[in-house]
Amino acid sequence: MNEVAPANAGSTQADDGQTNAARAHAGRAISANIGDVLVSCRGLRKSFGDREVMKSIDFDMRAGDITVIIGRSGSGKSTLLRAIAGLTDPDDGEMTFDGEVVFSEQKRTPAWKQVDSHVGMIFQSYTLWPHMDVLKNLTLAPRKRLGMSESESLERAKKALAEVGMSDHIRSKPVQLSGGERQRVAIARALMMQPKLLLCDEITSALDPPVAAEVLDVLRRLKEEEGIAVALVTHDMAFASKAADRVVFFHEGEIAVNATPDDAFNHTEDPELKKFVEAVRF
Template identity: 60%
Template sequence: MAETNPTLDGTPENAPGLDGAFLRTQGVSKSFHGRPVLKEADFAIGSGEIAVLVGKSGSGKSTLLRVIAGLEEPDAGDIHLAGQAVVQGGEYQGAWKDLHGQIGMIFQSYTLWPHMNVLDNLTIAPRLTLGESRAQLLERAEKALTEVGMAQHLRSRCTQLSGGERQRVAIARALMMRPRLLLCDEITSALDPPVAAEVLGVLTKLKEEEGIACVIVTHDMAFASKAADRICFFEDGLIKEDVPPEHAFNDPQTPGLRAFIDAIRF
């Protein structure tokens, strides 16, 4: 992958190519209470790719994730998904209704229903939205749990599971909607390193075997270095660098990323 060189204003000069990208954002901006959090963010990701978003808290990375997921409406900018415009000029288009189901989101807190077993957690959303039969959903739930190494817990109560097991169930639940893009917000922050490594193994398997793209927000730079095909460094609402991990860690080009990397070395 070509190295990214920042322009004078800090915007990546050679941002990832938009041709053939499954998702791309152009000029996406978002403010809260008059404070800009995202400033014309350009970002793209292809199928079977993992992009990790890093930066200080409040730098805009989680906001971009939430805008892509449709949890926050952008103030401006365009979003293309699977080659179709789903947001133009900050406004949702008709294609959004048809395509947003291809995006799955996984949160740090798992957001599982504690009073339900694993099977019910996996099937409630597709049962309500897709209208599939119980037999179809049971087959898909078994397949999704097998993919994340949790097939033996189909009938387990979520309260009986460890943190790592709950995160795997959360990934399996996202897979039930047949996404082509997974958005992961700090999904390993509450996990011990060996468990985080197991979650990474699941995401890598989905990338390699299913061609699912992943965008991961994390403060865990050890996880980022192992997971990423690309590291996107956010600072002050801008993507200042978008480079392979070896470049981010060994040859950062902007002062902000150099300081960020230096801070985590000690």
């Protein structure tokens, strides 16, 4: 792959064609305003073999909210994120995104192709290409998937890296970065597709607490400054109590508690949530 050239006033006709292609394939605009329901799941079920990991899950997320999802390993948290992201299909149930039915009757609907670019997912393992520098890691998907021009992808990469505090590392290779820096790059890469929803699966579990706090602060700022909704699977109760709009507690494949942080942590009557919080706080 050739290096991306700096943007300049003399854009070629080919570049303009790529930009038009990017617009054509970017999907429809999202109409949900801050506070509107962005994602709605009803009756989601998923089994792996004989083990049912999601049992008739009902779940809503509002545009611009941070939802922290907690619970023991294997309780269904990550499976829900992967279902919303389109990485796994439920066995049953229905999902809507911005009012469009995107999963129904055990399959994705045509509407999913119109909204999937608005959903970004970030993993614990970063999933960065080790042989590419940061810039190429960020620009590969928009150029291949959306037909974005070199100049437009470069400008978008600069903006995304600035938003996560990584502007000085645009030419670095992943091996030259710390774990926290790699996770910031992974967030920036997700931002390249201009998502309305970021799904984050244990993205700070391998980081030292101060570094994890910095990464989580990036997500909080994206919510406040860009209006991006965030669903985050984490064991960081401090972040959940301070930054979350909702706390969702999974227990044995079901949502046992869906409440404000104050209600979830200070006023819950759910015995399993009480035990879980006490176990991870200390």
